[in-house]
Every structure is written in C-alpha cells, then in structure tokens.
Amino acid sequence: MEPLAQVRSRSVVIASSNIDTDQIIPARFLTTTTKEGLGRQLFADWRYAADGSPNPDFVLNLPAAADCRILVAGRNFGCGSSREHAPWALLDYGIRAVISTEIADIFKSNALKNGLLPITVDDATGQWLLANPGAEILVDLHSSSITLPDGTQSRFPIDAFARHCLLNGIDELGYLQSKLPDIERYEAARTW
C-alpha cells in the first residue's frame, strides 16, 4: 500500500444519512472475483437510469464532481453489508476520504485497510460540510485534522495503529504475521 499523509480536494456531497453499502455498490455487481474496476458501478442505482444512461440529477454526474477526492455524506455512512467492494468502488472511482458525523464499523475497518480515510466530525462541522459542496478541504493524517477553507481546523479520531500503517504504507498482515510465535504459544497453551 502507498503511504498516505494528506488529501486536498474539493468535496462532493451526498447528504442522505444511512447510506448503506447496497447503495454504494449493489449486490448484483458482487459476482466479481477481483477488486478492480468497481468505480464504474459506484452508486450505480442512483447514478444511472434503467437504460444505463447517466442520471443528470445525481451529484456524481455533475461537472463539479469531476476530480473530487473527498466525499461528504450524511450520518451513518456505510451501514449494512460487510462488502469490501464498497471501499474498493469508492477508491477506484477516485475518492480518498469519506467525511460524515458517523461511519459504520465494518465499512470503517474495510476503508482503513485500503487507504480510504474514514473521517468522523462533530455535528457542527458535518452540517457546514453538507451545506457547502465543493469546499476545498485539507485532510491531514499527521495531525489527524481537517482544515476548512476559512482555516478552521478540527481534529478527527483515528486508531493510532491504523494511522501508523497508513502514514507508512504498512500492510497490517505483515504485523499480524510477526505475531505468529505468540499465536502458536496461544494455541499450544489452550486447554479447551
């Protein structure tokens, strides 16, 4: 995984709360056996009409959304299914950070393992971001903070280990494998 320290981008806003992973990538696209190329199907049922043409009202189809790397969404983003296809689809599309006032547990875990930053902010910041699509935002992982266009900074919580892995491009499996002697001892010691 590539080291990741900062994301600076205009935001694209999907204000709905409780955006579930079935919306991010519908189940019928999960028959793939790879991680690649899912960006085309990101938000497929909101993004495309039944005949496959782009839905002109959906925000990702607007010219302003082009090249946005930061997605701002309503509360409880990524709820539902554990499909890692959701962060894979967002990343393949070009999103590098998702900001919401609450992000579902499994989605958050999956995102962190793929270099997609799941960022939770307080209600006031969340409301400002939802109301200001296209705002230029800086996400800085070193300081665990986001900076709004007026210079306001706010810190976001992130697990120290996940942050360390992202900043250094470390893959968590390597760390787990370094614990194999502990794992073997645990297995040998267990009596049940």
Place this chain on the structure above:
Amino acid sequence: MAARTLFDKVWSEHEVVPETADTPAVLYIDLHLIHEVTSPQAFSLLRSRGLPVRRPDRTLATMDHSTPTRTEQVFGNIPIAVDAAAKQVRQLETNAADFGVELFAMRDARRGIVHVISPELGTTLPGMTIVCGDSHTSTHGAFGALAFGIGSTEVGHVFATQCLLQRKPKTLAVNVEGALRPGVTAKDLILHIIGKIGVSGGTGHVIEYRGSTIRALSMDERMTICNMSIEAGARAGMIAPDEVTLAYLRDKPRAPTGSAWDAAAARWRTLASDPGARFDASVDIDATTLEPMITYGTNPGMVVPVAATIPARPATGAGQTVFDKALSYMGFACGESLIGKRVDVVFIGSCTNGRLADLEAAASILKGRKIAKGVKLLIVPGSQQVKRDAESRGLAQIFKDAGADWRESGCSMCLGMNGDTVTSGQYCISTSNRNFEGRQGVGARTLLVSPLTAAASAVQGSIADPREYL
C-alpha cells in the same frame, strides 16, 4: 475478580496479545466461515504471497449468495444464468481444493446459507469467536459466541494467521422482559428493538440480549434476534448459553460427544454475564405490549406495528429528507394504513427467517389455505437440511398446496444476486433483513416482516395482520 459480561469472558479468552494505546489486540478466531462472494480476493492475497490457509481445520466453506434456487439449476443440467456468478462458484471450488478447505459444494446435502448450516452442524458452539465475510455473522451470537462480519482483507488475515487485529468494542445490554403475545415473534421483537435504538444505535458496541423474554425463545428464534444486530449497527449480538442452547447442540453432528461434551457443557455454563456485570449502555424493552411489526421505509429502523399508520414526517432536521426520499421510493404517504396495501411478491427465507421454526410458523397459516391470485410466494429453506426436514414434516406439501414456489436453499431474494429478484416498482413482503433501496432488485420495494405476517399477507393478497389468521 470483578463481575464480567459474557462478551468480556469470550473476548479475554481469545486475546493472543492484548491491545495497547498504539496497537489493537490480536484476537484468535476459532471458526472461519467463508462463501463464494467475499473470499476470492482473500485467496488471491494468499496466492500473491505464497501463503497457505494456516488452519484449514478451523475453516468451512459453503456457497449461498450467488447460487440459484431452482431445482433444475442446482441438480439438473441447466447452467447458472449469470456467467459471473457461475465463475464465482467455480472459483470457490478451485480455491477450496487448492488450499485444503472443506467445502459444501452446490449439490452437497449439507449446503445452505452459511449462517444456517454452521449451527445445524454443531460447528457453531458457545464461547467461540466466529467470523465470516458477511455482516450477518452476528447470527451465531445466539449461542453465546462472539461472532461478527469482516471484510475480504480480514478474511485474508484470518486465512494467514487465524487471528484478527481488533479494538475491544463497548457493550450494550438490551433487557427484554415479559411474554410475547400470540402472533408476535422474535422477528417483531428485533424489528422493534432496531426501531427503538435506531440503525446506528449499536455502532461500536456488542449487544447482549438479556431477560425473561430472551430466555424463553428457542434457538431458531434467538438466531433471528442476533442476526439483525448489524441492522442496528452493532458489531455483534450475543445471548448467554443456557439449557436451551445445550439441548439444541446435544445431538448435532459435529458437537462434542462423551466426556468432551461434559467438559464443554460445564465450561459453557460459566459464560453467562456475572450478576452485577457492568455494561457501557443499556436499554429496557417491555415485550408484553409488542405487536407484529412491519417496515414502511428504506432502512430497518423505519418500522411500525403492522396495524398502525405510516408516521408523520419528522418535525425538523436531516431526517426529513431521508424520510421523504424513503416514502417516495416506497410510493407511500404519511398517515396511510399499511393493512390492505398491495402485495406483489412474498419471500419467506434468508439467514434471518429461513430455519425450520420459521417455516413451521408460515405453514401454520398457509395450511388448508391458498395464496391470493396475482401474488407470487417464494419459500426458500435456509439449508438443504431445513429443506429435508420441511419435506419430511409435510410443510413443503402445505406450501405447494397453498400455491407457493418451493426452492432449493440459498440467500435467494434477500439480495437478488442469484436470479431471484423483485421487479422494479413491485412490493415484496419479505422475511429477510434489509429493506434498502434496490436490495431485492433494482426499484424493488421491500417490507420486512415475520414469517407469520408474510404468510398471512400472501393469503390475503395485501398487507395483513397475522393475528387474524392464527
């Protein structure tokens, strides 16, 4: 030692390396369940690094999500309709063979939905840690296991090390007291709980369901409860093992036997939360006033009693937009009665309500009745074992006589990636777990209910109160 919760006990017994401020815990996984949809990328990871599945003896594979349910497709010579699904199924066969993982393949008599087959085999046991690349892994918590869904990268971690890196979640006690009234089921209870705490009410927490109502439930019913923990955002749901749990497991094919059973049973009896154990949060539910429940919107928290009307728009806030969007998608308006609304499709099945007790409940209403003209009723057993049991007990005949389509096991119409879908704009009364937009097919409108309400609605041809059909 301080009083500990069920969760605390299972967690601490599986800590290989405890967590610190800088590093998560290394948590040992006793049982790793896999299926065809979320495992291919994890097997690819192993191949790219030249790694084996470290503990194939703790790994069990089945195919359920993208498999067809028509008998002629499962056992005949008609191929899987979707090429990519067929490829995925073949890929799992290759991966299981290459890595030495036991697989219940398409025509195996033990195949079924991953969360149905493991309990019925007796591979799901109290006190275990169980994971699967599937959010409804929470089902196994009904046995007092710590069971949760993971992503495909983590599936790869478990393959390679039999462990996961995890931060310890918080605990939420859901205390449920009193007897459920006739016509009110475990499904109605969990829908009520989700409505009460909200679809993110459990985020960051492991729920323990407690109280006299929970203790009075069968294992099939407890699985329905724990299954939908994820719909409240919870990491997992657990119920303390008791004599009901032990009686269920006693004769299961892979449960311990002889002295090993005695030792295991003695240990399982110590797992319940100690008196006075502290939870990070708690919620109290009075079960005696509950009614059959139904969802009216596009997430499982948008739920009301079936006899109620669709609630008023939230007075303020972000909830308004979501509410308006959901009602527009569903084609409903505030204040409308749900009873009597149009039904096109009824689906009875899934890891939530595809077990024998669910089919018995449906049969209790369908027996001697016919489904209404114009309604399609699909009944899909959770496993081939459930199918055989339903056939030997005469339930399948009741279903066929009523006009239902009786299928082979699988996830089927719960998520519509296997050929079983609801057409755009149609209303589906479903015993599954998610009423998200498009979940059962593009434009499909899903209303989540119990098997009783589903069966009653199929007979009436419109949304029905099951209490009128008992």
